[in-house]
Amino acid sequence: xxxxxxxxxxxxxxxxxxxxxxxxxxxxxxxxxxxxxxxxxxxxxxxxxxxxxxxxxxxxxxxxxxxxxxxxxxxxxxxxxxxxxxxxxxxxxxxxxxxxxxxxxxxxxxxxxxxxxxxxxxxxxxxxxxxxxxxxxxxxxxxxxxxxxxxxxxxxxxxxxxxxxxxxxxxxxxxxxxxxxxxxxxxxxxxxxxxxxxxxxxxxxxxxxxxxxxxxxxxxxxxxxxxxxxxxxxxxxxxxxxxxxxxxxxxxxxxxxxxxxxxxxxxxxxxxxxxxxxxxxxxxxxxxxxxxxxxxxxxxxxxxxxxxxxxxxxxxxxxxxxxxxxxxxxxxxxxxxxxxxxxxxxxxxxxxxxxxxxxxxxxxxxxxxxxxxxxxxxxxxxxxxxxxxxxxxxxxxxxxxxxxxxxxxxxxxxxxxxxxxxxxxxxxxxxxxxxxxxxxxxxxxxxxxxxxxxxxxxxxxxxxxxxxxxxxxxxxxxxxxxxxxxxxxxxxxxxxxxxxxxxxxxxxxxxxxxxxxxxxxxxxxxxxxxxxxxxxx
RNA sequence: GCCCCCGUCGUCUAACGGUUAGGACACCAGACUUUCAAUCUGACAACGAGAGUCCGACUCUCUCCGGGGGUACCA
Numbered sequence: 001x002x003x004x005x006x007x008x009x010x011x012x013x014x015x016x017x018x019x020x021x022x023x024x025x026x027x028x029x030x031x032x033x034x035x036x037x038x039x040x041x042x043x044x045x046x047x048x049x050x051x052x053x054x055x056x057x058x059x060x061x062x063x064x065x066x067x068x069x070x071x072x073x074x075x076x077x078x079x080x081x082x083x084x085x086x087x088x089x090x091x092x093x094x095x096x097x098x099x100x101x102x103x104x105x106x107x108x109x110x111x112x113x114x115x116x117x118x119x120x121x122x123x124x125x126x127x128x129x130x131x132x133x134x135x136x137x138x139x140x141x142x143x144x145x146x147x148x149x150x151x152x153x154x155x156x157x158x159x160x161x162x163x164x165x166x167x168x169x170x171x172x173x174x175x176x177x178x179x180x181x182x183x184x185x186x187x188x189x190x191x192x193x194x195x196x197x198x199x200x201x202x203x204x205x206x207x208x209x210x211x212x213x214x215x216x217x218x219x220x221x222x223x224x225x226x227x228x229x230x231x232x233x234x235x236x237x238x239x240x241x242x243x244x245x246x247x248x249x250x251x252x253x254x255x256x257x258x259x260x261x262x263x264x265x266x267x268x269x270x271x272x273x274x275x276x277x278x279x280x281x282x283x284x285x286x287x288x289x290x291x292x293x294x295x296x297x298x299x300x301x302x303x304x305x306x307x308x309x310x311x312x313x314x315x316x317x318x319x320x321x322x323x324x325x326x327x328x329x330x331x332x333x334x335x336x337x338x339x340x341x342x343x344x345x346x347x348x349x350x351x352x353x354x355x356x357x358x359x360x361x362x363x364x365x366x367x368x369x370x371x372x373x374x375x376x377x378x379x380x381x382x383x384x385x386x387x388x389x390x391x392x393x394x395x396x397x398x399x400x401x402x403x404x405x406x407x408x409x410x411x412x413x414x415x416x417x418x419x420x421x422x423x424x425x426x427x428x429x430x431x432x433x434x435x436x437x438x439x440x441x442x443x444x445x446x447x448x449x450x451x452x453x454x455x456x457x458x459x460x461x462x463x464x465x466x467x468x469x470x471x472x473x474x475x476x477x478x479x480x481x482x483x484x485x486x487x488x489x490x491x492x493x494x495x496x497x498x499x500x501x502x503x504x505x506x507x508x509x510x511x512x513x514x515x516x517x518x519x520x521x522x523x524x525x526x527x528x529x530x531x532x533x534x535x536x537x
Numbered sequence: 538g539c540c541c542c543c544g545u546c547g548u549c550u551a552a553c554g555g556u557u558a559g560g561a562c563a564c565c566a567g568a569c570u571u572u573c574a575a576u577c578u579g580a581c582a583a584c585g586a587g588a589g590u591c592c593g594a595c596u597c598u599c600u601c602c603g604g605g606g607g608u609a610c611c612a
Binding site: 052053055085087088090091149152153165166167168169170171194196208211214215216217219220221222224225226227228229230232234235236239255256257258259260261262285287288290294295296322325326327328329331332333334335336352353354355356357358359361362363364365366368372416417418419420421446449479482483487494495497498499501502503506508509510511512513514515 | 538539540541542543544548549550551552559560561562563570571572573574575576604605606607608609610611612
C-alpha cells in the first residue's frame with residue numbers, strides 16, 4: 001500500500017536518536033558532543049566486534065574491517081568480540097571458517113571474547129544460537145513489533161505490477177493488517193508465514209562515527225523479513241540480537257551495510273523496549289576497498305585474496321600497515337608504522353568516508369620497508385618456508401636446515417634483505433648461493449647482458465682466479481684482483497668486466513653483490529661456473 | 538523509479554576558514570655503485586562545476602555533475 005509510505009513521507013516526522021538535540025542519552029544514540037571537537041562521544045568501555053560469515057576465502061576488505069575494530073578496541077582498552085555469522089547453511093563452509101581463524105592468527109589480530117576463547121556471552125557461533133533467535137522472534141511477534149507475512153515474492157511482485165509500481169519497489173505491507181480470520185485462511189491453505197518487522201512511519205536518523213549525521217526518509221525502508229517460513233532466522237534478526245546480547249556498543253562495519261542500518265535501528269528499538277538490548281549502539285561505516293576501475297574489490301579478484309598475498313611473500317606487518325592506510329592516516333608525513341604505533345593513534349572517528357583503491361604497488365613498497373626493518377635472523381626464519389616451497393632448501397624451518405644451508409643463508413641475509421620486497425623473491429636471490437651446480441643456465445634477461453667481449457672477460461677472470469689463494473678467497477681480495485686484471489690492465493669498463501662474471505655466478509641480471517657471492521660459494525664452484533658459462537656462450 | 542553514501546596529484550592521503558595545497562607509492566632525471574637494490578637530490582602531478590555565507594572557502598551551505606551502493610525469505 002503506497003499510501004502508507006506516502007503519508008509517512010509527507011509527514012516527515014522525526015524519530016529519536018537525537019535528531020535535533022546536540023546530545024542525548026539513554027536508549028537513543030549519543031550525538032555530537034560540542035566539548036569534544038565535534039566528534040561523537042565514545043562509550044566508557046568500548047565493545048566492538050568482528051562477525052564475518054564463513055563464505056569463501058578471507059579477503060582484504062574483511063581483514064581491514066577486522067583490523068579497524070581490533071585497533072579501536074586496543075586503543076580504547078575496550079573489548080574485541082569475535083563472532084561467526086553462519087546462518088546461511090547453503091553458503092557457509094567449515095573450510096572458510098578455518099581459514100578465517102588462520103588468517104586472524106597469522107595477522108596477530110587477537111580477540112578477548114568469542115570463538116575459540118569463549119566468554120560470558122556465548123555461544124559465539126550463530127548456528128548454535130537457534131533457540132535464542134526463536135525466543136526473541138516470538139517476543140517480537142507477541143508485542144506486535146513483528147507480524148506474520150504470508151505473501152510470496154511472486155505475489156508481492158504481481159501486486160506491484162498491478163498497481164503500477166516499479167518492479168523494484170519491494171514489499172508493500174500487504175500482510176500488516178491481516179485479521180485473525182485471514183491468517184487462519186492462509187494456514188488452512190497449508191501456508192506458513194515469514195516474520196516481518198513493522199517499520200515505523202517516521203524518518204530514521206543516526207550519527208555515523210565516520211560519516212556524521214545520516215537520515216533516511218520515512219517510508220523508504222519496507223517491512224523486512226527476519227524469520228523464514230521454515231523458521232530459519234535471517235541476518236536481519238541474528239546480527240542485532242547478538243550485538244544486543246553481547247553488549248556491543250560500537251558497530252564498525254563495511255559501507256555495504258549502511259543502507260540496512262535504519263531497519264537495524266528499528267529492531268534495536270524494539271529490543272530495547274523488550275528489555276533484550278540495553279542501549280542503541282554507535283555505528284561507523286567504513287569505506288569500500290576498491291579494485292581496478294571503480295568497482296568494489298570482489299571476492300573473485302586475486303588482489304582480494306589474503307592468502308595469495310601471503311604466498312607472494314607479504315609479511316603481516318607490511319600487509320596490515322598497508323591496509324590501515326586505506327581510509328586512515330597516522331599523520332601528515334608518515335605512512336610506515338608498526339601495529340603498536342597504530343594502536344596508539346587509531347581513532348575510528350578519523351577514518352575517511354570515501355572508498356580507497358587497493359594499490360598493489362604501494363602495498364608491496366610498504367611491505368619492502370617492513371622486510372628491511374626485520375632482524376636478519378627473523379628475516380631468515382620467515383624466508384625459510386618460501387625457500388623450501390621453491391626447492392631451494394632442504395627443510396621448512398630454520399632449525400631443520402643443514403649447517404651448510406644455515407651458514408650460507410646467514411652470510412647472504414644482509415645482502416638480500418634490502419633487495420627483496422616480498423619474501424617470495426628470496427629464493428631467486430639465494431638460489432645460486434645454495435646450489436653446488438657447476439653451471440647455471442642464465443635467465444633470459446641475464447643473457448642479454450652478455451656482450452661480444454664476454455668470452456675474453458671470462459677467460460681472463462678464470463686465469464686470474466685460478467692462481468688466487470684459496471685461503472684468501474675473500475670479498476675484498478677478489479674485488480681487487482679482478483678490478484686490477486680486467487679494468488686497470490684489461491681496459492674493460494666495470495660494466496663489461498663484471499657483467500659476465502655475475503651472470504656466470506648467479507645466472508641472473510639482479511643478484512646479491514658479486515664478490516660477496518663469490519666468497520660464499522667458494523673458489524671451486526666459482527671457477528666451475530665461469531667455465532660452465534664459457535662453454536655455453 | 539525510490540533511498541543512501543562518496544568527490545584533494547594516476548593511486549593512498551595531510552591541511553584550527555588565512556600554507557608557494559604537504560607527504561607517500563608509481564613515473565622521470567641525477568648522485569653513489571661491480572649488477573640490482575638500498576640511500577640521497579630534484580622534476581612532474583590535485584582541491585569535479587557553479588552559486589551563496591565571510592575581510593578571506595579545499596574547509597561551511599545549496600544546486601548541479603560525476604562515481605558507488607541498496608532496493609532479497611544473502612550477509
